[in-house]
Structures are given as structure tokens and as C-alpha cells.
Amino acid sequence: MLAVFAAGTSASAMAETDWAKHHPRRHEVNKRLNNQNRRIHQRVRTEERIHLKRHFVLIVGVLACVIALPAPAAELTGQQRALHVLNRLAYGPRPGDVAQVMRMGVDQYIDEQLHPERIVLPASLNRQLANLSAIKKSDRDLIAEFRDAAKEAKQDPERGKQERRELVKQIALQTAAARLSRAIDSPRQLEEVMVDFWFNHFNVFEGKGLDRVLIAGYEREAIRPHVLGRFRDLLGATATHPAMLFYLDNWQSTAPGFKPLFRGGNKQAPSGLNENYARELMELHTLGVDGGYTQKDVTELARILTGWTFDPREGSFRFAERRHDQGDKTWMGHSINANGQAEGEFALDELAKSPATARHISYKLAQYFVADQPPPHLVEQLARRFTQSGGDIRAVLNTLFHSPEFWDPANYGGKFKTPYQYVLSALRASDAHVVNYLPVLGALRQLGMPLYGCQTPDGYKNTQEAWLNPDALTRRINFATALAAGRLPLSTIPDRDNAHAMEQAKNFTPVDAKVLAATLDGLLSEQTRASVAAADSRLQSALMLGSPDFMHH
């Protein structure tokens, strides 16, 4: 369980010796040594750093070698293997999950998760989803409602604003409720993990204008159907969805000098390029920032994508011929003759099959599923699979989940959960039946990871360095304590006008410490178990959920 405490700060200053290079359990031992060294640095930093430091590091560095060597590099036990897949392919175990995965076998579990269409959704989840009317509305209807409210706002500002706010609030809450209820209750856990992964990769910010009503459709149509499919399909679906076109401004990028037919005296009508989407398409969505493109390539790609817009009345993609730059382009070494929308489709094809894209996506997958510093050999391996399979995400994941790196004991319990993973895994471990999602959304906001609330197109990070800090730790403990004591009003929607419901909301049902301990069996270190056992029984669940062990996975 040592790896659990890995510090997320800078790379260790320790130079690699011959001994370290050739040791049979090189990776694991080095990792332990690095962790030791980081901890030592952490300790030293609070002290005067002058001459004291050198001796101290040296002495403890030697000690670390002695301590680290005898530690067994044993294979994971059956229970640990089950916990590992539940932690990484799912949002952690619910009561009974570990036993079930051990019964069916880890390989079988992985195979099943890679084919979510073979897993039946429980009726209770289907019922819950059926109650969320907003998530089924088409983009067209939602935009129409949004615009009606905007019109109303012009005539009757107070009422119109009120209506629009109400509409947006309902859509936002229901979209979030759909996402969270699936993440907590769906047996197709990997599908839910990948929805979050790809949404984050192709991030769109809920707070920007029309995107307030387009988020639901974006996740439903552009992301969800392709999360285990072909990367090119996913790329194309995001490139043509109004939510993305609006978020990164491409909807109003036009050929230079374009004159709209009806300007209507509006001096602000679009006329000219907007580079925003073209840049992020290469930097974030495909090639990666070091993918070998220049400013010229950004501008040329923006020209290629002029006219990729959407019909605001239909809420659907439209290629606007008149806005398209009809000149020839030179992009990434290709001479491209003017050819309408086909130019952009060609660019997406090229981007999707570029080796730089294969590497970029593989790095992100390996970092998400294996380790903050993904093993280079694994990234290479995945990139090769990505290219060979024509960008088949399921095939790449299958390689990943059966790789020695994924199963390396040094990577077991070594990832620090993001706030999203932490909150969801705590709800699952405590077998929470959530009806009211507001406290969950509040916790995510407080922890710095509001759902659909990442403003910038790069999405949230998933490393310990990004998320472990003093304030975050305190807030996680606050959340764990409230959840464990049953003080989060999750099971009833608080309704001020309904005295009975308000009374019910005050009925605390604490999380049963014995059940929780059984669910987390094998996951908590000896030290944590001892601290829990020594504590007041009413605090035991809070301590387990707020422990360092549970914050890692």
C-alpha cells in the first residue's frame, strides 16, 4: 500500500545508477524510491534548507534503499485484481461488487464492460431516466424554447429573464441528473467512464450562451454513441455539433470579405476568419500541441472550415457554401483545391489517422487508466494498436486493460482520484440512493470540478499534482463526514412548501460502518484500519471515506 502515498510534486532529483537500471523489479523499486525521496523533500521544505538538507537526504536516501528492497513485488491477489478493475474501469465498488467480479473472473468482467450493449440496464435506472423530460428534447425544441424566452425578455424583461433562467436551470439539472444517475447506478460502468473521458477531451462549457441548452444533446448525440467506437466518428460528431461550433466560435467564421445577404444594418455581422476552433482541433482534440503544425497550418485549417456552421432554427449542422473560402489552401503539406465541405472532411480524416493523434490519445488514455506518468512503452503499444485498428477505441482499451503495465502492482492504488471520481466512488461505496442531485453537484463545484463547468477547452486534468492540495483535502473530508453521517439530503427533494418532505429530509441515516468496511475490504491500509477501529463508532464511516487510501484508486 506504499504506492498509495505517492506525492504528486516534481520528479525526483535522484539520478539513475547502474544498480537501479538493471534491477529486476526496477520499475517498482524506483517508484518506491522516488516516492520516498519526494516525501523527504516534502519534509525538508518546512525546515531551513541550507546545509542541513544535503546530509538529511543522503542519510534517509540510503535508508530508503534498505527499506525498499525487501518489499515483495508480489502479484496482485484475486481480491486486489477485482478491486483494481472496479476502481479503474468503474467508479469503485458498491456492496457486493468485489465478490461478483471475483466469481465471474476479471477477464470476463473486462470483456463485458467493453461491450456495454450486452449488459441489461436495471428497471429502476430506466425509470429514473424516463422521468427526466428535458434530456429527451431535441436541440431544435430546446433552442426554440430558449429563443422564445429571449423574445419574451425583450417585451417583458422581468418575466422573460425569469422564464429563461428557469428553463436553463431545469435543463442543467436534468442533464446532470442523467449523467450522475448512470455513473452511480449503471452496470455499464466503463461506458460511463468513457463518456466522462471523451466529454472532457472534447470539452464544451455549459455556461457559454446557447451552450446552456445544447449540452444535453451534445453528450447524447456527439459523445455517448461513439465512446467505444471509432475515433474518426467521434471527431466528426463533435466537429459538426452545434454545441462545439458555438463554443469555439467556428459557427461564425467566414471567408475574408464575406458579405451577408441581409445585413440589416448590423455592423457586427460576421465577416472573416475565426481561428479558435481550428487551433484547438489540432492542439487539443487530435495532434497535440507538439504535433508538428505551424501558425500557417492553423490559419489554413480555419479557412478550410469556413462555412461549418449550424442552423439556429433547426439546431443542426449546416455547411454554408456562401461563407466558405473558395480559394485553394496549403495545409500540413497538402495542396487542397477548393471543394466545399469535402475539404474539412479530408482534414478530419488526415487528423484522425495521423501518428501524432494516435500518440496523443494513447498518452491521455494511459495517463487516465494507468499512471500520472504513463509508461512510454505502453503509450507506444497503444498508439500502434490505434493506428493498426483504424482508431478503434474498443481495441485500444482492450490492449490497455490486458497490458502488463495496467497490472503492474506498482500502479495498484497509485492514482489520486479526481473530485468527480472521488464523489462518485464515495456514493457507490455507501450504496447511496440518490434522488436529489443538488448536494452532489454542490460538492463537485466546491472541489473545483463543477460538472459541465470547465470553462476552457482543455478539460479537467486527472493527475494528483492537479488535485491534491490542502484546501481540497479539507473539503473532501467535509464531504465524507456529511455523507457518512447521512446529512446530505440525497434521498428526498427538499421542498419548503411540503412540511412532510422537509421532515423526511432531516431523517439522517448514517452509512453503516460494518457494511462499508466489508465493501472496502482489501482497500484500506493497516494503519487506516487501526485508526478506524480506535475511533468512536459514529465516526468510522467518515474516517474510511475520508482516508488517504479511499482518495486513491
Added chain:
Amino acid sequence: MDRRKFIQAATLSGMGLIAVGKSAWAARSVEPATERKLIVVLLRGAVDGLNVVIPHGDPNYYQMRPTIAVPRPGQEDGAIDLDGYFGLHPALISLQPLWQQGKLAFVQAAGSPDPTRSHFDAQDFMESGTPGRKATADGWMNRLLGNLPGVSTPTRAISVGPVMPRILSGHMATTNIASGAAAGRPGVLDRPAIGTAFSKLYQGQDAMSHAYRDAQQAHLEVMSSLEDEMRNADNGAPPPNGFPVDASHVARLMRNNPRIQLAFMALGGWDTHANEGAGKGQLANHLSPLGQGLATLARELGPTFDDTTIVVMSEFGRTVRQNGNNGTDHGHGNVMWLLGGRIAGGKVHGDWPGLDENRLYEGRDLAVTTDFRTVLAQVAERHLQLPDTRLEQIFPALPRQVKPLNLMRV
């Protein structure tokens, strides 16, 4: 010093602080090592510096920005004239008194020597202090902390918000406090039974345990420094959130707690690719609370403001020409802002390259004539009194500035 004695001394002083709270440092004279303060504000998303400090004396500016140029001084929604050539965006009116008092200055055409137009790489370089080098593990403010004289506590450098910024990450312990009204509120760990149980769980020497203890210490200090405000807040409506509120918290913390020397805050929303606006509009709406927050910082720091330098910076500037959507795309050179009692204020510093076509960087952007590190290095050396032999640790391989800058008053 003998190591055990040292640790004992450090532990005792730490414990002493926790036990006696505010009165301890109120009674103590200001610790000389941390007397000089630095606050860095990073505008994430690339603020359009040409619409912050407006070259209204350059006709190219108005030609290249037909719908988004800020009008000349004296016109409706026009710039506030600074020196006859440059003007300040009218939404920053709250900063005008500081300009007049000589406590506000700008460096125009500053930026990174690295040509990237990626927000994320450029911010990374501005926070690591090593443009073009991604492998740098720590932030320059963290290295600065490690090289300044005096003993560091985890609250010597603070940031506001739920994540620890790259600029403060590294070997030295730093702390973050909650943004908005939540700062300084008691939490469950203030209940003795719960606090004791968790302290036992986090008593190790690992990163998590250190973060836990840093959080506890910072929390006590913040609670104590903000207690008056919190008591008032309880009587009325919850205080609003936003930059001015966070700025007020930082000012009070720095004024009340002499241990705090460095602070970092970040603000987003500057990526104005469309409908940027001119004297009014999107950019103006973001500048206004920023200006108010900075004025709040200056006011509420009180006498401490005279010992403080505030630096406002952003990863790169934006295109000189407006784009097709009345906005601007990613550019290069930008403006840096300096506030404080010791800066050479009332002046737009730097070597202004102008906006003539042949002076633009890659034919589209304001050129960089001052390396952002030169500005920061001068603040570190002349204001924070960093020994010049240590500068190499903070900004390795920093090239010499060709034309000398004198940003601090002598």
C-alpha cells in the same frame, strides 16, 4: 545547527502559533524577512492588452480595429489618457487614482520569447518561468520562496481557489484558501472529536499527511485573520463572490498575518474571439471587477500596500487586427501591470515597437520587446531583495535586457 534542536524549535514555534492565535502575531513586531510582499494575478485566457493600455496616439490602432477600438480620450466611452499617447480602458476607472499617485505602472509589449499561441503551453511557461521548457517540475514562485531569506511556513505563500496553481507547486509547502464566502468559515474538522480522529489518520510523513497539516494550520490562520468579517457576515446576507471579495480576503490576510509574503490569484474569461466590445461590452465587463478588486487590494492592504508589489500578467496578447467576428485571435506581445508603493509608477515602461505593418510579429501581432521574466526578476531583486546570486535559480538562463528598465523607485 543540530538537526534535532532545529526541529524542536520549529515545532515549538508552530505549536505556539496554533495555540495563541491572532494575539501572538498582533503583538509581535513585523518579521523583517517577510515584510516585503508580492501578489501575482494571472489573467488566464490572454487578455487583449491593446485594449487595456490603448495606443490612442497610433493611427494604425484605429485602422486595424474598426469596430473594437476603444475611442480616443474625450470621446464617448473613450480611453482615460495616461501620457498623451497611451490611455487606460474606461472600465478601469477605479485605478485612475493609483496612477495619479504614482502607484500604478505598465510595461507595454512584454511577453514570452517562446512563440507558442497555445493558451496552455504559454500559461505553463509563465508559471514555470522557463519558456520553451516543459519539463520544469516546479513554479517560479515556489522556487522564489525557497531562495528568499528567512524561515518559511506553509502560509508564507498562498493562493485562492480549489486547485493549487502550477506557479506555486514545488518542494516548498504552500497553501490555498477557499474562494469567496467559504474562506474562513468553520468546517467539520473544527469539531474537536472529528478533528482529533482525522488528525490521527493523517499523522504520517507522506504528502497527504503534510497537506492535511498545512490545511489545518492555514485554516486556523485564515479563520483568525478574517474573524471580524465573518462575524459581520453572519448577521446579514451572505457576502458576494468574485474577484473583489477574494482580493479583500487576501488583503486582510496579508495585513493581519505578517507570515504571508507571496500570494497568487487567477482570473479567467479573457479569450475574446468574438464580440469583444470596445469601451463597453464583453472585455469591459471583465475588466471592471478586476479594476475594482485591485483597487480594493490597494485600499485594504493599508500601510502594507507601500511594501507590496502587485503584478498582473497574461500568457500572450491578441492579434492587432480584429478578426471576422469583432474579436481577436491569439497573438504575442502584451501589457504587464505593476501596482504598489515602491514601483516607479505613473509611467508606461518598455520599448514600444509600434503597430506599423513591418514592426508586427509575424505580420499580425504586437512584438515582444521586454521578456516577462525581466520584469519579474527586477521585482524579485529590487523589491523582495532576493540576493542576485539566487536569480539563476528562479529564472535560469535569463537573457540580459538590452535597454535598461527601471521599474522600482530608487
